[in-house]
Amino acid sequence: MNWLSQFQALFNTLMAECEHVYLNTNEHTRAVVEVETRDARFIRYCQQRYPLHHYERAAPLMHRLRAVKSPREVEAIRKACALTEQGFRRVLNFVKPGVTEYGVEAEYAHEFIRHGAGFAGYVPIIASGANTCVLHYIHNDQVCRDGDLLLMDVGAGYANYHADMTRTIPVNGRFTARQKAVYNAVLRVMREARRMLVTGNLWDEYHREVGKVMEGELIGLGLLDATDVKNQPEEAPLYKKYFMHGTSHYLGLDVHDVGSKYRPFEPGMVFTCEPGIYLREEGLGIRLENNLLITESGNVDLMEHIPIEAEEIEELMNR
Numbered sequence: 001m002n003w004l005s006q007f008q009a010l011f012n013t014l015m016a017e018c019e020h021v022y023l024n025t026n027e028h029t030r031a032v033v034e035v036e037t038r039d040a041r042f043i044r045y046c047q048q049r050y051p052l053h054h055y056e057r058a059a060p061l062m063h064r065l066r067a068v069k070s071p072r073e074v075e076a077i078r079k080a081c082a083l084t085e086q087g088f089r090r091v092l093n094f095v096k097p098g099v100t101e102y103g104v105e106a107e108y109a110h111e112f113i114r115h116g117a118g119f120a121g122y123v124p125i126i127a128s129g130a131n132t133c134v135l136h137y138i139h140n141d142q143v144c145r146d147g148d149l150l151l152m153d154v155g156a157g158y159a160n161y162h163a164d165m166t167r168t169i170p171v172n173g174r175f176t177a178r179q180k181a182v183y184n185a186v187l188r189v190m191r192e193a194r195r196m197l198v199t200g201n202l203w204d205e206y207h208r209e210v211g212k213v214m215e216g217e218l219i220g221l222g223l224l225d226a227t228d229v230k231n232q233p234e235e236a237p238l239y240k241k242y243f244m245h246g247t248s249h250y251l252g253l254d255v256h257d258v259g260s261k262y263r264p265f266e267p268g269m270v271f272t273c274e275p276g277i278y279l280r281e282e283g284l285g286i287r288l289e290n291n292l293l294i295t296e297s298g299n300v301d302l303m304e305h306i307p308i309e310a311e312e313i314e315e316l317m318n319r
């Protein structure tokens with residue numbers, strides 16, 4: 001057994017034997033690094049102490065590796081998804097006018113923790129009413145009111161792997177006609193997007209195609225005008241007013257996991273699929289999100305058993 005106090009001597013022995021050294025840097029595309037990290041200090045230390053070694057980046061190798069999940073990693077994500085499902089079913093029994101957003105959050109916590117798990121590594125979004133339009137709402141401190149929607153972006157974490165689910169439900173157990181029309185539009189976009197999450201497809205192309213499907217739905221809802229869409233600038237499509245975030249991201253050890261957006265989809269990759277429509281004027285935001293595993297022949301929806309049809313949600317809430 002070796003102790004940390006022996007590190008220097010051991011490292012010295014190893015460095016005398018090797019030429020190439022792969023060091024870790026945080027190259028997550030979303031990373032904001034404001035202070036010098038332990039990794040950065042260690043790199044500086046190595047370069048000063050062993051200036052004639054060849055230093056290489058470990059990050060590209062790790063990103064390549066982490067983008068494709070092994071069967072055991074998929075098992076961990078499946079387990080996180082199953083726990084998330086249990087939390088959601090519990091919440092469907094709990095939500096009614098007058099409950100608080102933090103009360104709903106506590107229901108998920110209860111379900112996750114009693115199974116020896118916890119929340120995934122992100123703060124859950126439990127947003128009711130107009131808060132459904134706030135993409136990164138995390139206050140979770142309001143009362144859920146009759147007639148409002150409740151958007152929940154939440155997942156269990158299991159063995160350091162994440163689930164990332166979003167469901168939007170009516171606080172009183174019944175969608176209004178308007179809410180249901182928007183809901184079903186989002187659901188149709190999700191179904192179309194899901195069909196494109198297959199081996200060989202490219203990230204940019206995928207997002208462009210999903211955008212077109214979304215355009216069609218927004219025209220159908222009377223939110224966009226077909227002629228305006230035809231004349232829209234290519235770099236600023238009109239649908240972005242109502243759907244201003246990406247449709248998918250890698251999922252794994254990080255909730256927004258590492259992985260190249262220039263690498264074609266391949267078997268073993270796990271992605272979220274999360275279209276949404278946000279109508280600020282109406283205080284009405286709807287997002288739906290499932291997690292999918294790309295396979296040789298298509299994909300597997302790791303959340304296929306989590307209720308998502310509007311009618312099923314209503315039925316479960318009124319049982």
Ligand SMILES: [Mn+2]
Nearest residue numbers: 164272274289
């Ligand atoms: Mn997500």
